[in-house]
Amino acid sequence: MTATHTEFHPLTASVQPVFDTVLARSPHEPEFQQAVHEVLGTIAPVLEQHPEYVEAGILDRIVEPERQIMFRVPWVDDAGKMQVNRGYRIQFSSVLGPYKGGLRFHPSVNLSIIKFLGFEQIFKNALTGQGIGGAKGGSDFDPHGKSDAEVMRFCQSFMSELYRHLGEHTDVPAGDIGVGGREIGYLFGSYRKITNRHESGMFTGKGTGWGGAEVRTEATGYGAVFFAQEMLAVHNESLDGKRVGISGSGNVAIYAIQKATQLGATAVTASDSSGYVVDDAGIDLDLLRQIKEVERGRIVEYANRRSSARFVEGGSVWEVPVDIAVPSATQNEVSLADAEALIANGVRAVSEGANMPCVPDAVAAFQQAGVLFAPGKAANAGGVATSALEMSQNASRQRWSFGDSENKLREIMADIHDAAFQAADKYEVPGDYVTGANIAGFQRVATAMLAQGVI
Numbered sequence: 001m002t003a004t005h006t007e008f009h010p011l012t013a014s015v016q017p018v019f020d021t022v023l024a025r026s027p028h029e030p031e032f033q034q035a036v037h038e039v040l041g042t043i044a045p046v047l048e049q050h051p052e053y054v055e056a057g058i059l060d061r062i063v064e065p066e067r068q069i070m071f072r073v074p075w076v077d078d079a080g081k082m083q084v085n086r087g088y089r090i091q092f093s094s095v096l097g098p099y100k101g102g103l104r105f106h107p108s109v110n111l112s113i114i115k116f117l118g119f120e121q122i123f124k125n126a127l128t129g130q131g132i133g134g135a136k137g138g139s140d141f142d143p144h145g146k147s148d149a150e151v152m153r154f155c156q157s158f159m160s161e162l163y164r165h166l167g168e169h170t171d172v173p174a175g176d177i178g179v180g181g182r183e184i185g186y187l188f189g190s191y192r193k194i195t196n197r198h199e200s201g202m203f204t205g206k207g208t209g210w211g212g213a214e215v216r217t218e219a220t221g222y223g224a225v226f227f228a229q230e231m232l233a234v235h236n237e238s239l240d241g242k243r244v245g246i247s248g249s250g251n252v253a254i255y256a257i258q259k260a261t262q263l264g265a266t267a268v269t270a271s272d273s274s275g276y277v278v279d280d281a282g283i284d285l286d287l288l289r290q291i292k293e294v295e296r297g298r299i300v301e302y303a304n305r306r307s308s309a310r311f312v313e314g315g316s317v318w319e320v321p322v323d324i325a326v327p328s329a330t331q332n333e334v335s336l337a338d339a340e341a342l343i344a345n346g347v348r349a350v351s352e353g354a355n356m357p358c359v360p361d362a363v364a365a366f367q368q369a370g371v372l373f374a375p376g377k378a379a380n381a382g383g384v385a386t387s388a389l390e391m392s393q394n395a396s397r398q399r400w401s402f403g404d405s406e407n408k409l410r411e412i413m414a415d416i417h418d419a420a421f422q423a424a425d426k427y428e429v430p431g432d433y434v435t436g437a438n439i440a441g442f443q444r445v446a447t448a449m450l451a452q453g454v455i
Contacts, residue, residue, distance in 0.1 A: 008037045014047045015040040018059045025064075029112030031331060035119045035356060036063050042435040043442050045427045050446070056454070058446045065118065067091040070111070071161045073139055075154045078147055087158050089137035089165055089173075090118040095448045097131040098169055100384060102176030102205075104138035105183065113331070114138060117176075117355055121384070123441030124377040127416045130388035135171055137162070143178050144296065155186035163194045168201035168394075174387045175205040177330070180251065181217075201394035204387035208399075213390035215405040216383075221255030222406070223382015223413050224326050224353035224374075229263060230417035231349055231372045231433070240264035242348070245322035246283075247271045248329035249292045249299055252353045252380070256326045257283050269317050271329065272299040276317040281308035321345035328353030336361040343369045352376035363434060378420050378437040385412045 011019055022036050040059070047054055069089040076082055088111065091099045101121040104114070114136050122134030139158060143151050165171055175184050188203045206212035215222070229239055242265045246253050249270045257267040266282045272292075277283075277299055284306055291297045291305075303311035318325065318338035325347050327334050331354065339362035342350070349372035352358060356376055358366070366373045386409055393399055400408075416437075423443075424436030 008033070011037070011040055012044040014044055014054060015059060018063060021060070022063050026112070026115070029115060031112045031116035031356070032119065034360065035116040038356075038360065038434070039119075039123065039438050039442065042438040046439055046443060046446075052450060053446050056450055058449050061449065061454075062093065062122070062442075062445065063119070065090050065092045065115065066094060067165075068111075068115075069137075069162070069165055073141065073154065073158045073161070075150070075157045077150055085139050085141040085154070087137070087139045087161060088114045089162055089171070090114050090135060091165070091171060092118040092134045092136075093122045093445060094133040095445060095452060096126055097133050098167075099135035099171035100125055100132035100174075100387065101135040101137070102174045102383075103179045103183075103187070104136070104176040105141045105143050105178030106138070107140055107142045108330075109138045109140045116331070120355055120377050122445060123438060124381045125384055126441040126444040127378055127419060127437060128381055128385040128388060128412055129415065129444075130385060130412075132172075132384065132388050132391075135173075136176075137173060138176065138179070141178075143183065148182065151183060152186045155183055156190045159187050159190035160194065163191050166191065166202055168199050168391070172202055172204060172387070172391060174203070174384070175251075177250065179205075181205070181207060201391045204390040206390070211390075211394055213386060213393055213405060214400060214402040215409055216386045216390055217251065218255040218258070218406075219386035219409055220252045220380050220383030221257070221328065221353060222259045223385065223409060224252070224328070224351045224379045225256050225259040225263065226382065226410055226413040227374050227379040227417055228324055228326065228349050228351040228372075230414055231351070231374060234421070235372075237348070238264070239324065242266070242323040243268055243321070244324045244326060245269045245317060245320055245342075246326045246328055246353070247276070247317045247333060247357075248327075248354070249288060250328075252383075253326075253328040254285065254289060254292070256328055256353050257288070258285055260324070260326070261285070265324065268322065269320050270299060270302065271317045274298050274300060275311060275313040275315060276320075277302045277309050277311050278320050279306060279309035316341070318342050323348050325350045326353045327357035329357065330354055331356045332359050334358040334362045336365060338362060339365040342366075343371060347371055350374065351379040353380050355380065367432065367434070372431075373433060375434045375437050377441065378416050378433060381416055382409055382413055385409060385416075
């Protein structure tokens with residue numbers, strides 16, 4: 001499900017004109033509008049204390065990407081037929097460091113989605129404290145059902161244009177939906193060939209045998225669970241013994257399931273576009289990975305091979321009673337009705353593993369019901385945080401162990417939690433992680449923009 005509405009509640013006088021300009025300039029970009037509205041709706045208290053941000057036009061600049069790149073991607077399929085897709089890279093903000101953000105290959109990709117993801121990335125990356133800017137990119141190309149040779153030819157064509165906009169000190173992409181180890185390998189190889197440089201730090205998510213970092217694959221899923229753990233700890237609770245509902249069955253979902261299980265919880269759901277499975281005995285991770293990562297099959301196969309599981313075609317995975325929910329599939333997958341079902345079934349905490357998976361009404365419902373809610377820009381920042389660790393290792397020609405990398409990730413997620421928690425307290429909305437994360441990230445970016453002048 002993606003956003004289709006364009007009705008937004010009024011904002012404060014200090015930010016409404018900025019949002020009006022966004023609506024006028026980007027009238028057909030509902031996901032981008034939604035992301036901007038959510039941030040602008042929480043930072044008014046900061047602007048009251050820091051009028052210099054308004055005077056310097058920080059908001060007017062921050063909602064406009066520094067650079068928007070769109071290009072065609074022609075390639076030839078195995079039948080010898082020429083195909084054309086559209087490629088994107090939205091370089092939103094480089095004030096804190098080189099642009100950093102993933103590439104998404106999926107039929108749903110359009111300008112609005114890439115801009116919303118890039119805008120979110122600004123604040124998510126700022127929250128990590130690691131000196132990386134915000135960007136996002138991708139294509140409406142669908143790698144599912146394509147041969148390795150077709151994916152390789154597409155990636156080579158895609159990189160033949162994008163390479164000129166990248167570099168370890170300029171823009172550092174990574175993977176996202178539809179861009180895993182196979183795609184990253186082809187993209188990096190093409191970049192290396194075109195530029196005649198083995199510039200390891202210009203792409204993250206690489207294989208560990210050729211410059212990749214331990215825990216990068218696991219980081220987003222692990223991080224979302226670590227954030228949930230931090231929220232619960234504030235209330236002297238833990239994940240031990242909790243039922244966890246997870247949507248999706250890709251990289252984020254798989255490793256959220258793994259870490260939740262390691263921390264004593266029972267992960268009971270997984271899903272894809274065809275429906276979802278419920279396994280009260282706990283998701284068998286090896287089986288799920290075999291079906292989704294090796295066979296690239298549908299989630300129904302899990303239930304066919306696991307006697308304790310059942311498959312539900314269509315429907316909503318959020319109908320299943322759980323203590324903790326980790327939406328890990330895609331944007332706007334959790335509707336108000338889904339949120340109400342989770343609340344009625346006693347959900348204690350929601351940690352967004354995907355980017356903006358909960359619609360605004362769902363977020364409001366969780367908050368009003370006293371459910372601990374972690375927005376994606378904080379909860380799923382583990383992926384980009386570990387990408388920055390990969391960049392550091394590439395720059396120093398070092399390789400850290402899995403244990404060291406996981407400990408660093410855990411520390412970063414704890415720091416992000418504390419920054420959001422403390423900002424919420426400071427601005428008198430205690431426990432509001434949405435407002436806290438937006439304010440903490442925004443202030444880091446705004447301070448740097450103010451210092452560097454009007455550029």
